[in-house]
Amino acid sequence: MAGVGLSSRLEGGDHVQSVESEKVQGVLSRLVTLEPRDLCNEAIVEKCRATRDLRSCGRIVEHSLNSCNHASLCAECVQRCDVCPICRAPIRSFGTPVRTRLYEDCCRAGMIRSRPGGATDADGHPNADVRRLWSFFDIALEYGLVSVIHHYVSDVCMDDMAVSSNATVSLLLDGTVVKDWCRRTLSHIIWNLHEIYGLGSAQMRYKEAQMGRFSALLLGLSEVLESLEGPYVNESSAPIIELQQLIEATRRVSQHLDVMSWCARHNFLEDLQSSHSSISEWRLAVKNRKLAATDRAWHGNIQGVRTDTDVRTSTLFIEDAMSNAGFGEDDENAFIWETLELQHLRQTTTLSSWRREGVGVMSNLHASGMLYPPESVRAAVDLIFLEASSDLILAKKAIFLYYLFDRHWPGTNNDWKSILDDYVVTFGISRHAMLESFVFFLLDEADDSALEEACCLLPEVVSSTIHPKVPRVLLERKRPFAALDVLRCSDGIGDVRFSGSAKNDEVSQLEDAVTAVRVRLECGLLTDAYLYQRAYISRIKSIEPKQSVLKSTGMNQHGSRDWSYEMESLVEEICWLCAEKCLVAQMIELPWDKDEERVLLNCLMNLATKDPCSSTGSLMVMFYIMRCRNQEAYLVHKELLAIEKTFLEQCKDMERNEIIKNICVQRSLLVVVRVCI
Known part of the structure; x- marks a missing residue:
């Protein structure tokens, strides 16, 4: 049970004293x-x-006595005593010798409807003292006087000089009393919300005013908890961790309540027809999107040699968003779910069963699409706003907006548009953020009409903060020039970021850089791709000096970035794509430096070994001849002759053998003319 005043009013329903009351x-x-x-x-x-x-x-x-402020005499004894029993100060013989104590004034004004007894509660706190203090906090919270509690925390609980030899006073001066009040008040609010959420959607809309009142209480409660945390924000002791978990729980309940109020106002969209006939059909559509994204994904792995057998992998934008938000990774935060009983706010127990079984959220999404989409609007609200961290409120609002687009696109109903506008206005979502969520959904959708609509909206969405995956998806969906426009307008995708040094960040940046190179080559901009690679590696070099290479991780032995590994990945990508597009002749004319040349020639040799029928080997020889390195050209020619001889001995295809023989003759003449003479 929470504090006496607030809890009794909550249990009493809509009983709130009029602010205009004189008392x-x-x-x-x-x-x-x-x-x-x-x-x-x-x-x-x-x-x-x-x-x-x-x-x-x-x-x-x-x-209390007006002369000394001591509460030492009852109403009857004050009539027959001359001095205060505590300080021996004379009692006034004129005027009013006493004034009513604050707690009695609250009771007489109807602001406290029950009086605590004298026994101790389950936590060992004396009801008669602690709960009277909680009653004052209840009144301050309900009437918007949170500053009263703030001052009590800062001037009393945080004051090292505020001490007392009296055990009861010492207890009241401790911040633990305020934290326990916050915890009990939150628990009571949760149970009251549980009763409201248990109503049908039709009845819940009539509780909108009461839900708004609870939202204000949660906001004030969160402010009090933050004031308690202030001096200890960087500490990691058990009491501080518990306090931080309490703050997190309060924020989640508040965020969930705000969205539930909005949904109740719109009858949980039950009056609006979904574009999917059933949840099973919707989940099948999501699964097909995933399969389509995997099928169109570029092959190749930036952390190893690229081959035709590389596994293609891809994720949807909604997968990335839910993974980054940490859905289903809340197992360690048992205090929030078990002690504060946040599970009572949920309609479904599906997620809690997954948590008990230790099944990851994203693995379920990958395997069967059971997590997304949720089975109903209510389930979506529970999942998005109770499961993820409260710090990610902007991401959670965007994910729910994605869900709404997925549920109703393509919607031409005016009611759908008005509901969407109301959601955007209610939660302060900018037009840019709304269109960004819409574009992410359209790019996930496998339909060509969705892709065309996304391309039309891109000019309004592109900025320096655009998701780096956007040009990659456009490239995979055969829109290289649209991807190039995104890269040029964003002016940051694939660039070196200085926000951290974690391995995943480095790999992500390299993936963005590889995408930038691929886009330029798909648009036929070989020189632009070369210059981009050179500029990217130069920025890497400016961050960290060259050190030993650990190619398995892309990091050096000291945990810092390894520019040589990233250079190899980009140059190999350029080489392979040029071979696919027959641009090797133009590629070898570029002014490669010593390190780039080593990677480039190694890649060309692999290509020549793999397919001796191509002109790659001859172009390698030409690479050296163009740079007047005739001796190296001759050595490469001899190595190629050995490779071609082995191939001719094993190949039974006469046509291919004839092609290889012609290549050998032409290259031999070139070497004789340019090298031997």
Whole structure:
């Protein structure tokens, strides 16, 4: 159960005292002007210390003495005593000798509907003191006076000088009391939301005002927790980790509530026809998109020698988004799900069963598409806004927007457009972000009409922050010039980023650079691809000096970037693509440096060995002759003759043998004329 005041009002439904009430206004005014340390004193249950019949009176004190502010005498004993039993200060004989304590004022104003007893609760906290303090926090939270709690945290809980020999006072001065109040209040809000979410979509829309009120409470609660975390944000002790988990849970509940309120307002889109006839048909469509993306993916692996047997792999934009958001990777955060019982906000138990079985989210998406798309709008909200970190709220909103596009595209219904506009306005999504999510969906869709629409929208979407995968997908879908436009407008894809040094970041950057080279070569811009490769490697060299190579990882032995590995990957890509497009003759004319030349010639030799019928070997000889390196040209010629001889001995195809013999004769004449003479 949460604090007395807030919990009783939540259980009482819509009971909220009118702010215009004179008593309520008086209590709020007093609460705001009260010093934080005095708030602690007001929360302590005091008993009358006057002597009555040779023993202490012991009645609960409801007033404080105006002369010394001590709550030491009950209403009856103050009439017969002359001095305060604590400090011996004289009691005023004129005017009003006492004033009502804050807690009694709250009760009389109807802001606290039940009084705590004197027993201790399950945590060992004395109800009569701690819960009275929680009642003040409840009132401050509900009436938007979160600053009262902020001041209590900063001026009392965080003050090293705020100490007391009294065990009860010492407990109230500890920030743990505030954290426990936040935890219990959040737990109670979750249970109330659970009851609302359990209603049908038709009934839930009538609870919109109550859901909005809970949203405001969660926002204030989050602010209080952040003030508690402030001085210890960089610490990693168990209490601080628990506090951070509590903050994370509060944010997730708040984000989930905001989207649930929006969905309830639109009846969870039940009045809007989906473009998919059933969830099974939708999941089959997603699976087919995945298969189509894999089929059209470029072969080749930047971390090894490129061959025809390389496995083609590709992912959808929605896969990348959900993977980056960490869906299903929350197993270690048991506090959020078990202690705070966030699972009660979910309609389905599918994800919790996956969590217990240890099945990764993305593996399910790859295997059967069961995770995406979710079975309903409600399931989508639960998945997106409860599973992923609250720090990724922008990504979560974009993923849900992708889901809406996927559910209703191509939608021509005016109701669908108005609902989409309302979502964008409600959650402050810019037009650029909306179109970006739409383009990602269209590029995932295998339909050609979707691709054409995506290409039409690209000019409005392209910026320096565009997803680096966009030109790669356009290239795979035979739109190299559209991909080139994206690269030129973004002016950053494939460039060296200085944000980190993790291995995955380096591999991702190299993949972007390879894509940039491929796009230029597909557009016939060989020189542009060469210059891009040279500029990219120059930037790598400016970051790290040349060190020893560990080709298996693309990193050197010190964990920093290895420019030679990345240079080899880019030059090999240029060489293979030029061979495919019969551009080797133009390629060898480019001014390669010593390191690039080594990789280039090794790649050309592999090509010549693989297919002696091609002119690649002769072009290698020409490469040396053009640079007046006749001795090296002769040695390469001899090596090629040995390769061709072996091939002729094994090949039974007379036509191919004749081609190879003609190539040998022509190259021999070239060597004799240019080398031997």
